[in-house]
Amino acid sequence: xxxxxxxxxxxxxxxxxxxxxxxxxxxxxxxxxxxxxxxxxxxxxxxxxxxxxxxxxxxxxxxxxxxxxxxxxxxxxxxxxxxxxxxxxxxxxxxxxxxxxxxxxxxxxxxxxxxxxxxxxxxxxxxxxxxxxxxxxxxxxxxxxxxxxxxxxxxxxxxxxxxxxxxxxxxxxxxxxxxxxxxxxxxxxxxxxxxxxxxxxxxxxxxxxxxxxxxxxxxxxxxxxxxxxxxxxxxxxxxxxxxxxxxxxxxxxxxxxxxxxxxxxxxxxxxxxxxxxxxxxxxxxxxxxxxxxxxxxxxx
Amino acid sequence: xxxxxxxxxxxxxxxxxxxxxxxxxxxxxxxxxxxxxxxxxxxxxxxxxxxxxxxxxxxxxxxxxxxxxxxxxxxxxxxxxxxxxxxxxxxxxxxxxxxxxxxxxxxxxxxxxxxxxxxxxxxxxxxxxxxxxxxxxxxxxxxxxxxxxxxxxxxxxxxxxxxxxxxxxxxxxxxxxxxxxxxxxxxxxxxxxxxxxxxxxxxxxxxxxxxxxxxxxxxxxxxxxxxxxxxxxxxxxxxxxxxxxxxxxxxxxxxxxxxxxxxxxxxxxxxxx
Numbered sequence: 001x002x003x004x005x006x007x008x009x010x011x012x013x014x015x016x017x018x019x020x021x022x023x024x025x026x027x028x029x030x031x032x033x034x035x036x037x038x039x040x041x042x043x044x045x046x047x048x049x050x051x052x053x054x055x056x057x058x059x060x061x062x063x064x065x066x067x068x069x070x071x072x073x074x075x076x077x078x079x080x081x082x083x084x085x086x087x088x089x090x091x092x093x094x095x096x097x098x099x100x101x102x103x104x105x106x107x108x109x110x111x112x113x114x115x116x117x118x119x120x121x122x123x124x125x126x127x128x129x130x131x132x133x134x135x136x137x138x139x140x141x142x143x144x145x146x147x148x149x150x151x152x153x154x155x156x157x158x159x160x161x162x163x164x165x166x167x168x169x170x171x172x173x174x175x176x177x178x179x180x181x182x183x184x185x186x187x188x189x190x191x192x193x194x195x196x197x198x199x200x201x202x203x204x205x206x207x208x209x210x211x212x213x214x215x216x217x218x219x220x221x222x223x224x225x226x227x228x229x230x231x232x233x234x235x236x237x238x239x240x241x242x243x244x245x246x247x248x249x250x251x252x253x254x255x256x257x258x259x260x261x262x263x264x265x266x267x268x269x270x271x272x273x274x275x276x277x278x279x280x281x282x283x284x285x286x287x288x289x290x291x292x293x294x295x296x297x298x299x300x
Numbered sequence: 301x302x303x304x305x306x307x308x309x310x311x312x313x314x315x316x317x318x319x320x321x322x323x324x325x326x327x328x329x330x331x332x333x334x335x336x337x338x339x340x341x342x343x344x345x346x347x348x349x350x351x352x353x354x355x356x357x358x359x360x361x362x363x364x365x366x367x368x369x370x371x372x373x374x375x376x377x378x379x380x381x382x383x384x385x386x387x388x389x390x391x392x393x394x395x396x397x398x399x400x401x402x403x404x405x406x407x408x409x410x411x412x413x414x415x416x417x418x419x420x421x422x423x424x425x426x427x428x429x430x431x432x433x434x435x436x437x438x439x440x441x442x443x444x445x446x447x448x449x450x451x452x453x454x455x456x457x458x459x460x461x462x463x464x465x466x467x468x469x470x471x472x473x474x475x476x477x478x479x480x481x482x483x484x485x486x487x488x489x490x491x492x493x494x495x496x497x498x499x500x501x502x503x504x505x506x507x508x509x510x511x512x513x514x515x516x517x518x519x520x521x522x523x524x525x526x527x528x529x530x531x532x533x534x535x536x537x538x539x540x541x542x543x544x545x546x547x548x549x550x551x552x553x554x555x556x557x558x559x560x561x562x563x564x565x566x567x568x569x570x571x572x573x
Contacts, residue, residue: 032384056447079444082336082381086444093432093442102431102478104450106404126408126454128493129480132446135436150493181398182384183368242386 004208007173009227011278014199015041017227018161021049021071025112025157025195026060027164027188030081031251033241034060035165035201037234037278043067044272053157054078055108055187059238059254062086065098066264067272074101074138074157076108083251087258102132103139107154109187114156115194121153128152162195164188165235166220167243169202173225174211174218182241185219192220201231203243231278233291244294250285304550305557311345311571312560313524314503316552318349318460321501324358326413329403329456331448332366332383334569338418341462344570345503346416347374351564352556364412367403367448370395374564403448407455410496415456417449418463421474424518424538425488426481426499426511428453428461429474436476446478453479458500465504470536482516507532508549509540517541522549 015038018024028034039060042050048069052061056077064070066088078089092098103111110122123144127133133141133152140153166188168176175192177185192198200220205228211218234240237247237254257267275281282291305312322328330346333339350363351374363371366383372393380387389396397403406412419428420443430449434440452459459479463469481499482488489498502509502518506527512519519541520532529546552560565571 029384030382032382075445077445077447082333085442090442094439096438102446104446105448106407106451109404124408125493125495126451128454129477129483129489130446130450130454131431131436131477132450180389182386182389183366183398183402184384185398186400186402239382239386241384242389246381 004172006171007222007225007228008171008205009229011037011041011201011229011231014038014227014229015045015047017197017199018042018047020047022160023051023053024161024163025053025159025191027191028060028235028238029056029184029187030077030079031058031083031246032239033165033188033235034058034238035163035231035234036060036236036238037231037281038163038165038199038201038229039064040272040281041278043069043268053111053159055103055112056105058086059251062088062258065089065092066258067268070098072099072101074103074108076103076105080251080255083255087255088264091261101136101138103136103154104132109190110154111157112187112190112194114154115158116190120156122156123151124154125149125151157194159195161197161199162191163199163201164192165201165231165240167203168206168210169200169228170206170208170211171228172208173200173222173228174208175200175202175220175225175228176206176211176214176217177219178242179217180242185241189219192224197226198224199227199229200225201229201234203232203234203240205230233282234278236282236285236291244291247285247290247294303554305552305554308552308557309571309573310505310524310526311340312552312557313549314505315345315348315352315560315571316556317508317522317549318346318503319352319356321460322350322353322358322361322414325360326358327362327364327406327411329364329412329415330366332388333381334377334379335381337464340571341464342416342418345462346460348560348565348570352559355559355563364403364406368397369393370397374570375566377569379569407451410455410457412456413458415452415459416462417452417459417479418461419449419479421469421471422461422463422502423471423474423481425483425485425516426461426502426518427474427477427483428479428481429476431476431478433475449479453481453499454494454497456497458497461499461502463502463504465506465532465535467535467537470538472538482511486514486516506535512541520546522547524549525551
């Protein structure tokens with residue numbers, strides 16, 4: 001048999017697949033499970049003018065806004081959960097530097113449901129009377145051809161690029177999740193299926209045999225994957241579900257630094273522009289001494 | 301005569317009052333977090349209220365937490381900062397939903413009878429806002445966004461809004477309607493296209509409020525022990541309807557306090573003591 005195609009790529013090359021001006025969606029929710037290592041590489045390469053198609057966002061959007069790389073965000077939430085409002089996002093919106101298209105959490109997810117089924121919209125009946133439909137012209141009111149009732153059509157999302165961070169993949173791009181998952185893993189899968197190109201960053205690249213032995217855990221089969229990138233602690237400082245916890249101290253430092261453009265510039269210099277790659281970043285945030293304890297007590 | 305508890309907190313008054321609003325066989329929804337004031341308001345107090353209902357008049361009440369955990373053992377809640385903390389995977393519950401049949405489906409089918417949420421602003425018709433303060437296109441403060449609030453207020457069968465009583469929260473008109481109350485008065489929800497739901501109660505640290513069935517304007521139903529109608533008016537930025545004599549919110553009974561402190565929240569995680 002001829003050899004299988006390898007999808008393994010360096011973080012630099014994978015981020016290079018994103019063109020300035022792209023629409024892009026990231027996996028994860030609020031301050032959990034985002035492909036942060038990938039996002040930091042976008043910042044190093046200065047890939048900007050991005051439209052982020054999201055549903056519940058956090059430091060993924062906030063750091064990109066702070067680096068000046070975002071044109072528009074479609075979402076229901078940008079915040080840092082227990083760490084407060086997202087300072088760069090807040091400033092960007094208040095100064096009119098970025099555009100926001102409002103959705104709700106579940107209609108944000110509906111966009112990827114529709115996108116992954118290649119249907120143009122998802123019908124919903126829960127937005128009547130809200131200012132979301134008043135200020136988001138992408139959501140259209142229509143009449144149901146079956147019942148004659150009014151509904152709102154939520155536009156499908158087919159981002160140019162979808163990036164998710166997952167536990168394991170093989171070199172061909174088969175992505176393995178753990179047997180115990182949280183609710184929004186399902187949304188990560190919708191994003192992977194809706195995107196025109198899907199990039200997966202994983203904690204570890206494993207042997208193809210391991211995929212064959214755990215085929216029921218392969219939630220993103222290789223034919224949907226453009227690139228598989230090994231990025232250990234690739235969600236830091238987010239929690240990566242079941243694998244490691246938030247880096248609370250770092251998130252506090254981030255939130256503090258993001259309060260002004262000047263202090264945030266210094267943060268970016270120190271951790272992102274100043275690090276030549278992801279491993280260098282991990283050393284700058286404290287290396288294994290700092291990172292390994294984040295794994296204590298995690299369930300998988 | 302049922303014996304009132306000798307010692308109780310305002311949060312326990314709120315929880316005991318809310319529990320009486322919950323009926324046997326209903327399904328109630330909250331998010332999940334512990335440790336902050338907001339978490340106490342929209343998670344801790346509602347969970348204690350639902351637990352109390354299960355222990356008293358509503359044994360068949362179903363608690364849906366954060367869209368994925370059904371009827372967890374409240375008294376064993378781990379300390380968590382997030383609705384999907386991995387510690388929740390070892391929290392005992394009746395069902396843990398990790399696939400597509402989740403809260404989205406439940407809410408749209410009309411399975412959720414009662415939900416709990418909060419907001420930065422609420423107005424006299426019970427519209428709420430968590431998107432931005434000031435002009436939407438030139439906001440004074442950009443907040444987090446609508447999240448699930450819109451669905452709470454539009455397709456749950458009723459909503460209990462949990463909010464601290466401060467003048468800046470209780471405004472004449474919200475700057476952005478991210479959760480639809482009664483809009484601008486009677487019939488407006490229905491005209492807009494909504495078929496059910498809306499705020500039934502607003503529960504604050506000072507009072508229980510409701511909505512006049514005719515005008516749909518917010519009115520005081522009862523005031524918690526230790527507060528007066530003047531306290532409530534002073535902290536409300538619009539004209540509040542009130543009966544001539546406002547009753548006191550009944551304090552929890554000794555048995556309710558025992559259930560809360562021994563069976564539902566023995567470690568004081570849901571309601572810090």
